[in-house]
Amino acid sequence: SLVLAETIAGVKPSKTLAVSAKAAELRAQGFDVINFGAGEPDFDTPENIKDAAVKAIRDGQTKYTAASGTIQLKSAVQNKLQRENGLHYELNQLIINAGAKHTLFTLFQTILNAGDEVLIPAPYWVSYPDMVALLRGRPVIVPTTAENNFEITVADLQKYITPKTKALVLNSPSNPTGSVYSREKLQAIADFLAYKDLYIISDEIYEHFLYDGARFCSIAQLSEKIRAKTIIVNGVSKAYSMTGWRIGYAAGPEAVIQAMTMIQSQSLSNPTSIAQAAAVEALNGAQTSVAKMLAAFQERRDLICQAFQEIDGVACRCPQGAFYVFPEVSALYEKSFQGQKIRNSEDLAAALLENAHIAVVPGGSFGAENYIRLSYACAPENIQRGLARFKEFVQNLR
Numbered sequence: 001s002l003v004l005a006e007t008i009a010g011v012k013p014s015k016t017l018a019v020s021a022k023a024a025e026l027r028a029q030g031f032d033v034i035n036f037g038a039g040e041p042d043f044d045t046p047e048n049i050k051d052a053a054v055k056a057i058r059d060g061q062t063k064y065t066a067a068s069g070t071i072q073l074k075s076a077v078q079n080k081l082q083r084e085n086g087l088h089y090e091l092n093q094l095i096i097n098a099g100a101k102h103t104l105f106t107l108f109q110t111i112l113n114a115g116d117e118v119l120i121p122a123p124y125w126v127s128y129p130d131m132v133a134l135l136r137g138r139p140v141i142v143p144t145t146a147e148n149n150f151e152i153t154v155a156d157l158q159k160y161i162t163p164k165t166k167a168l169v170l171n172s173p174s175n176p177t178g179s180v181y182s183r184e185k186l187q188a189i190a191d192f193l194a195y196k197d198l199y200i201i202s203d204e205i206y207e208h209f210l211y212d213g214a215r216f217c218s219i220a221q222l223s224e225k226i227r228a229k230t231i232i233v234n235g236v237s238k239a240y241s242m243t244g245w246r247i248g249y250a251a252g253p254e255a256v257i258q259a260m261t262m263i264q265s266q267s268l269s270n271p272t273s274i275a276q277a278a279a280v281e282a283l284n285g286a287q288t289s290v291a292k293m294l295a296a297f298q299e300r301r302d303l304i305c306q307a308f309q310e311i312d313g314v315a316c317r318c319p320q321g322a323f324y325v326f327p328e329v330s331a332l333y334e335k336s337f338q339g340q341k342i343r344n345s346e347d348l349a350a351a352l353l354e355n356a357h358i359a360v361v362p363g364g365s366f367g368a369e370n371y372i373r374l375s376y377a378c379a380p381e382n383i384q385r386g387l388a389r390f391k392e393f394v395q396n397l398r
């Protein structure tokens with residue numbers, strides 16, 4: 001009969017995309033909306049990468065590729081993992097997907113049976129719980145605290161691991177908190193998990209966005225035992241400002257990667273051949289654009305953190321990675337703007353968009369009701385103007 005799958009009812013559309021859509025709608029109506037909602041760099045894709053795509057089209061690289069991706073791109077990923085992370089993977093331990101989000105979805109499809117539990121530290125990236133639920137798994141949210149830099153500990157794992165636990169998701173640097181696990185903290189987790197029967201999904205998409213001399217460490221680097229159960233998820237979207245090209249990848253145990261390849265061969269066929277050629281240039285070509293973007297983001301991070309210092313009732317930590325700030329805003333709850341009461345993060349985001357014309361994402365979507373997320377991947381002038389509006393908005397709360 002004409003009914004949808006039961007899983008659909010329990011899943012929500014991506015909130016971050018919804019905020020951007022609403023902001024675009026107001027902008028189309030002529031309002032000067034400043035968008036702190038976007039999860040993407042505002043830089044253009046570097047020229048050398050675009051040129052590689054144009055060349056691929058001219059050279060006729062416009063047909064199906066192998067389901068797991070071209071040899072050229074898998075080799076480029078292999079070199080990247082060796083060069084930047086000191087990790088060696090065989091080509092049959094690598095797969096290219098249509099964005100890291102698609103990598104994660106395909107991975108969950110590969111490992112989850114109905115009712116399998118996936119540990120997801122909160123605040124989490126919006127899509128993890130919904131993806132797991134969509135595949136009939138059970139997202140188990142592991143709360144963290146600001147005092148602990150939003151990081152999970154061995155004690156948390158001890159508390160939440162059950163015989164049904166299939167996987168743990170780690171995301172460092174984190175969206176939305178910007179927290180970065182130190183090598184020592186990861187080592188403690190790795191030592192504890194070495195003899196546990198579960199997969200570790202390490203989402204490393206913000207790997208290159210590190211500030212104040214923070215160093216990136218992948219948990220897969222910490223021991224062979226851990227590497228054997230870890231699937232690294234990464235992609236070119238953020239580091240090379242290629243969000244629209246849709247190229248992500250995974251590195252992990254051969255059995256997992258081969259099963260993912262099988263699913264991909266029956267669903268996607270392959271990621272776009274032209275985007276794959278562009279990603280080869282991103283990974284193999286000059287890396288100067290990454291450093292340039294990073295320098296700009298460091299300045300913007302400092303700018304936005306400083307501006308938040310001047311807003312009463314908003315506590316903003318200065319994060320070490322990614323390109324988001326995640327201020328605590330619960331002191332504003334129960335106040336009203338022009339008679340309209342703000343009860344939670346969703347109300348606050350709606351009021352900010354409606355009245356100050358700034359788009360932010362409510363923390364509730366990340367499992368952190370007392371927070372909101374702002375992306376500072378936007379022009380410094382907009383950070384200044386936007387935060388001035390934020391300040392004025394707060395001053396007018398009663």
Ligand code: PLP
Nearest residue numbers: 039099100101125175235237248
């Ligand atoms: N993982 C995290 C933590 C992200 O924030 C994002 C994008 O917002 C992704 C994965 C997906 O990236 P992609 O654009 O490659 O699908």
